[in-house]
Amino acid sequence: MNAAGNWVALKTIAGREVHRILRIWGQTLVPPAITMTLYFVIFGKMIGGRIGAMDGFPYIDFIVPGLIMMSVIQNSYGNIVSSFFGSKFQRYVEEMLVAPTPNWVILTGYVAGAVLRGLMVGAIVLAVAMCFTSVRLHHPLITLATLLLTAVVFAFAGFINAMYARKFDDIAIVPTFVLTPLTYLGGVFYSVGLLPPFWEYVSHFNPILYMVSAFRYGLLGVSDVAIGTAMSLMLVFAILLGAFCMHLLRRGTGLRS
Amino acid sequence: MSTAALAITDLRKTYSNGVEALKGISLIVEQGDFFALLGPNGAGKSTLIGSICTLVTPSSGSIRVFGHDLATERETALGCIGVVPQELNFNQFEKPFDIVVNQAGFYGIARNEAKVRAEKYLRQLSLWDKAHTISRTLSGGMKRRLMIARAMVHEPRLLILDEPTAGVDIEIRRSMWQFVSEINRAGTTVVLTTHYLEEAEQLCRNIAIVDRGRIVENTSMRNLLSQLDRETFVLDLVAPCNSIPDSVGVHLRRIDETTLEVDVPKGTELNRLFADLTSAGIHVRSLRNKSNRLEELFLGLVERNQTAPAKGAAA
Numbered sequence: 001m002n003a004a005g006n007w008v009a010l011k012t013i014a015g016r017e018v019h020r021i022l023r024i025w026g027q028t029l030v031p032p033a034i035t036m037t038l039y040f041v042i043f044g045k046m047i048g049g050r051i052g053a054m055d056g057f058p059y060i061d062f063i064v065p066g067l068i069m070m071s072v073i074q075n076s077y078g079n080i081v082s083s084f085f086g087s088k089f090q091r092y093v094e095e096m097l098v099a100p101t102p103n104w105v106i107l108t109g110y111v112a113g114a115v116l117r118g119l120m121v122g123a124i125v126l127a128v129a130m131c132f133t134s135v136r137l138h139h140p141l142i143t144l145a146t147l148l149l150t151a152v153v154f155a156f157a158g159f160i161n162a163m164y165a166r167k168f169d170d171i172a173i174v175p176t177f178v179l180t181p182l183t184y185l186g187g188v189f190y191s192v193g194l195l196p197p198f199w200e201y202v203s204h205f206n207p208i209l210y211m212v213s214a215f216r217y218g219l220l221g222v223s224d225v226a227i228g229t230a231m232s233l234m235l236v237f238a239i240l241l242g243a244f245c246m247h248l249l250r251r252g253t254g255l256r257s
Numbered sequence: 258m259s260t261a262a263l264a265i266t267d268l269r270k271t272y273s274n275g276v277e278a279l280k281g282i283s284l285i286v287e288q289g290d291f292f293a294l295l296g297p298n299g300a301g302k303s304t305l306i307g308s309i310c311t312l313v314t315p316s317s318g319s320i321r322v323f324g325h326d327l328a329t330e331r332e333t334a335l336g337c338i339g340v341v342p343q344e345l346n347f348n349q350f351e352k353p354f355d356i357v358v359n360q361a362g363f364y365g366i367a368r369n370e371a372k373v374r375a376e377k378y379l380r381q382l383s384l385w386d387k388a389h390t391i392s393r394t395l396s397g398g399m400k401r402r403l404m405i406a407r408a409m410v411h412e413p414r415l416l417i418l419d420e421p422t423a424g425v426d427i428e429i430r431r432s433m434w435q436f437v438s439e440i441n442r443a444g445t446t447v448v449l450t451t452h453y454l455e456e457a458e459q460l461c462r463n464i465a466i467v468d469r470g471r472i473v474e475n476t477s478m479r480n481l482l483s484q485l486d487r488e489t490f491v492l493d494l495v496a497p498c499n500s501i502p503d504s505v506g507v508h509l510r511r512i513d514e515t516t517l518e519v520d521v522p523k524g525t526e527l528n529r530l531f532a533d534l535t536s537a538g539i540h541v542r543s544l545r546n547k548s549n550r551l552e553e554l555f556l557g558l559v560e561r562n563q564t565a566p567a568k569g570a571a572a
Contacts, residue, residue, distance in 0.1 A: 001332055005365020012362025023350075091346035095407070098310040098340050099363035100332035257272065257313050 001100050009101045010109050017083060017113020021120070028079070028117060029124060032071045036125045039067055040132045043189065055191050055222045061136075064129045065216040066188030069150060071125045073183060073208065074175070076118030076151040077158040080110050081171045084162035093255060103249035107159065107242070114155035115148065122147060136219060142227065143218030149234040150211045156241035163245075163254045182208045187216075192224045207237060260324040262288045262415050262446035263309070268318030270304050270470075278304040279315070280470035286448055286463070288323075288414075291441045293457035293478070294450045296467035297559055302450050303343060305467065306419050310340045323414060336364060339413030341404045343420045343450075349393035353384055353403050356392060357410050364411035371410065378406040381436060398429035405433065415446045422453060434460060454555055458482070466558050473562045488525075489547040492517045495540040502537040518547065 001009065021028045044060035054062040087093040096106050129135055137143060157174075165171045186208030192200050203209050204225070214230035217223035223230070249255075263286040270279040278301045286292045296302045307313030309320055311327065320327040325334040347356050354375055361371030379385045382402040387395060392403060401421055408416060418437065422430045430453075438460065441447045451457055457464065457478075464481055466474040474481065497514040507530060510518040517539075521530065527544075534541060 001336070001365040004367075008365045008367055009363050011368075012359050016359055019355075087348070090348060091344065092348045094312060094342065094346045095360055096363050097312060098335065098338070099360070099411075100335040100365070101363045102332065252314060256311065257307070 001102070005100075006102060006105050009099075009105045010112070013096070013101075013106060013109025014112040014116075017079070017110065018116055020083060021079065021113065021117050028075070029120060032075060032121045033124045033128055036067055036071060036128050039063070040128060044132055055193075055220075057220055057222070058133070060133045061220065062191075062216075063189055064133065064135060065219045066186075066212050068122050068125045068129070069146075069208075069212045069215045070183050070188050072118040072122045072147060072151050073154050073179065073211070075121040076114040077154040077161075077175065077179060079117040080114035080155050080158035081162045081165070081175075083113065084110055084159060085165045085168075085171050088162065088165075088254065089168075097255060103246060107245050107249060110159060111152060111155040114158060115151040118151035118154070119147065138221035139218045141218075142214060142231070145231065146211060146214040146218055146234070149231070149238055150215070153207075153211075153234060153237045153241060156238065156245050159245050160241065160248065163248045165254070182206050185209075187212045187224055207233065210234065259288050261285045261321070262290065262323060263448065264321040265305075265309075266319045266321075268305070268308060268320065269316045270301075270308060270313060271316050278470055279308070279318075282318070282467070282470070282472055284465055284472065284475065286415075286446060288446055289441070289444060290446050290463055291438075291461045292446070292448045293461035293464040294448055294467065295454065295457060295464065295555060296450075300467045301470040302467055303419065304470075306340070306342075306417055306448075306450065309417060310338055311335065336411070337414045339408035339411065339416045341401075341408045341416070341418045341421045343423065345400055345404070347392060347400075347403065347407065349391075351392060352389050353379060353392050353395070353406070354388040356403065357407050360407045361410045366411060374410050374412070375406070378409045379403075382406045383432065398425045401425055402429070402433060405436070409440070413445065415448065416440065417448045419450050420452060421449075422451060422456065430456075466555060468559050468562045471562070473558050487520050488523055490519050490521065490527075491545050491547050492519060492534075492541045493543045493545075495542045498539055502539075507533070 040060065040063075043063060048059035048063070051059040053059070084093070126135060161171060161174050185203065186206050187203070192203040192209060195203060210225055210230035210233050213223040213225045214227055214234070217227050217230075263284070265282055265284040268279050268282040269277075271277045280301075282301070282305060294302055294305070304313055308315045309322070309327070311331065320334075322334040322337045325337065327334045351359075354372075357375035357379060358368065358371045361374060362368065366374070376385065376388070379388050382405055384399060384402055384406060387399060392400065395403065405418075405421065416437070422433060425433070434456065437447060437449075449457065449461060461478055463477050464474070465472050491512070494515045494517065498511065498517065499514065501509045501511055501517070508520055512518055519530065521527075531541065
């Protein structure tokens with residue numbers, strides 16, 4: 001197909017994803033708002049008041065970037081993994097496979113949908129946070145770049161999960177046993193500087209630490225890691241995972257026999 | 258001579274579990290043809306169709322669609338093909354109109370044009386009144402017609418129908434065939450697989466029979482039917498006949514008390530048969546040719562292939 005045709009196909013896939021997100025808004029947009037409100041009430045207000053300052057900020061202000069990032073990670077990953085696996089399970093992924101839609105268009109369309117859901121939920125969580133505290137913006141460009149890169153990285157990761165998944169259990173294992181623990185241990189609720197040296201060192205092998213820290217730097221101006229390292233790592237992850245997604249699409253893993 | 262709509266050369270497919278589904282299929286479907294691809298369950302038809310629409314990756318061999326090699330000119334070749342699969346494969350939570358418009362989008366057709374075409378094909382397939390209802394609520398026949406509308410929205414030059422009428426009632430089947438015959442007359446090449454052999458006999462001009470991953474027959478429908486050396490007639494009687502008299506010189510079968518079937522060598526004069534029947538006290542009200550001629554040939558060819566594995570293996 002020519003460039004105009006590819007653009008139409010891309011808009012079709014991304015548009016279908018957005019339509020799906022809005023059609024099932026009760027599953028896609030409302031739960032994060034409720035969960036994050038509870039986090040802010042319990043950890044921010046009720047417990048946070050007794051914890052005191054963290055890295056020089058009230059505890060509720062400190063956890064805002066981590067909670068927004070946690071929502072973006074979970075929702076960009078969750079969107080693509082459930083949507084793409086659903087299309088495999090119901091076999092309507094074949095609609096695209098039998099058409100002349102290039103692989104990169106399929107991938108970009110699904111990733112665009114996942115990133116949009118991540119950003120929508122991020123905006124909702126931000127709105128919830130603003131009910132509890134005043135949100136600052138220390139470095140808008142780093143904030144936006146971190147948000148987008150994180151959403152893209154986890155969209156690619158979710159796509160890989162969906163490509164390999166054969167049953168619904170397979171799309172629940174990674175979020176439950178990998179994503180959630182890494183997120184909670186990635187400095188959402190604490191500064192890794194509070195950990196004993198060994199565990200602080202181990203934490204630096206957790207990629208989510210770099211995303212949360214970079215986003216916290218964007219909002220508050222404090223970070224557990226060097227910003228340059230964090231941004232470079234996210235970029236490298238995005239390129240590697242994107243390349244692997246294209247490799248799987250070319251091979252037809254889980255799609256073509 | 259024009260380029261073939263579909264040219265398959267020595268296509269082989271061995272699945273990862275070792276099953277050899279295609280064992281060197283070669284096939285030509287000319288432009289404008291209405292081509293039947295028949296075979297028993299497990300013969301390799303779906304693997305063959307899957308290979309044509311790239312859902313199955315062949316182990317070796319080549320497929321050219323209107324001269325475009327599927328391996329090297331994938332996008333151009335796929336743009337020429339429309340597929341109606343055997344299994345339902347659309348999002349049951351979407352509306353028919355959206356499904357057809359989105360499918361056009363995957364072929365790069367702009368949304369405004371896609372909407373016009375979606376309406377055109379949904380109307381032609383009598384689905385327009387259901388265009389904006391959730392497709393899960395459609396009847397089985399409607400879902401099949403929706404898949405035809407979806408396959409037609411990019412106006413393919415080659416339409417592949419994989420058992421499109423399975424489980425569909427006769428009225429809807431007829432309307433589907435009327436639609437497909439019309440688009441064939443308008444120039445679209447059609448490849449059909451079906452288990453309703455009388456459909457293939459009535460609609461298709463050329464035929465290939467696949468069994469155990471090989472083509473066991475590939476000829477025109479007329480040639481194939483001419484291989485029959487016998488004809489079967491169904492006789493509706495004036496009065497009930499409880500036993501068949503021996504004096505009639507042909508093999509008669511009693512279907513029920515007022516219906517007989519008779520096999521006669523092709524070209525036999527029927528006057529003699531009627532004279533024998535009349536003298537035996539059997540009076541015929543009407544006569545019709547039994548329409549399962551293709552079925553007899555099909556079963557004969559498949560049976561022959563299955564009882565001669567050594568010959569098949571050497572082919």
